[in-house]
Amino acid sequence: MxxxxxxxxxxxxxxxxxxxxxxxxxxxxxxxxxxxxxxxxxxxxxxxxxxxxxxxxxxxxxxxxxxxxxxSSGVTAAEAIAAALRHTPGTAVSAELEDDGADAGTWSVDVVRGDRAEYGVEVSDSGKVLGAQRDKDEDEDEDGDSEDRAELAALKGAKFDAREAAVAAAANGTVTEVGADDDNGAVAWSMETVKDSATSEWKVALDTGKVTQDHSDDD
Incomplete structure (x- = not known):
């Protein structure tokens, strides 16, 4: 139990x-x-x-x-600059490759026309011009305007324009940015390249196309 x-x-x-x-x-x-x-x-x-x-x-x-x-793919800096100039004739003063967001892979090329009007030309990674928009920011002071005039005059008279300078710098890697650098009145092309995941800065002489590494931003 x-x-x-x-x-x-x-x-x-x-x-x-x-x-x-x-x-x-x-x-x-x-x-x-x-x-x-x-x-x-x-x-x-x-x-x-x-x-x-x-x-x-x-x-x-x-x-x-x-x-x-x-x-590393699509359109080179030189090709993007050439496409932008065919669409908007003038003097190319800069080019930058977008690497993130919705615009990744496109180039933004700044072109100054004969009347000094500046346009931002967007070029796709296939080389197609997506559009051009005039830069309406003209509120610089007189000194700044004078400096810009001198720099633009130097770029217009350069034996090596932005496209040719980009070709020269491409020997050191993929060019991702092109611009103008005014160092105490001495204007040169400023380039940024990427090679093996390393980013480097270069200067390209306007008259000779000589490429030298730029260490000015190094720590």
Whole structure:
């Protein structure tokens, strides 16, 4: 009789506490479950965690690949400048490759026309001109305007224009930026190149096309 009572008590306890035991077992699996073993909540938590990590890693890899593709594919700086000048004749004074956002892979080329009006010409990574917009910011002071005139005159009279300077600098990597640098009245083309993930700065002489590395921004 006593044995029957004990069995009945254990059975009742199992029925009443079965749900608690099941959740307790699930908690143990959450903390100790190994991939490919266990069932229920523990296994699901493990899978979700792994999936999140994989997604983050994939996204980082994609970003790195996008940066590399933008800098090494499509249209070169010289080709973008030539396309911009065919669309908007004048003097190209700068060019920059966009490397992020919706405009990644496009070139922005600044062209000054004969009337000194400046236009920003957008060139796609396939060489197609997407459009040109006039720069209406003409609020510079007289000294700044005078400096710009002198710099523009130097660029107009250069034996090596922006396109030719970009071709010369391309021997050192993929040109991603072209501009003019006025160092105490001595104007030269300023170039930025990328090679093997390293960025370098260069100067290209307006009269000879000689390329020298620019260390002025080094620490």
């Amino acid at each position: 006593k044995r029957n009572i004990v069995i009945a008590t254990l059975t009742a306890a199992a029925l009443a506490g079965g749900t608690v035991a099941a959740f307790a077992a699930g908690d143990e699996e959450t903390s100790s479950a190994r991939p490919g073993t266990g069932t229920g909540t523990g296994t699901n938590v493990q899978v979700v965690s792994d999936r999140d990590d994989d997604t983050t890693d994939d996204r980082s890899d994609d970003d790195a690949e996008d940066r590399t593709a933008v800098r």
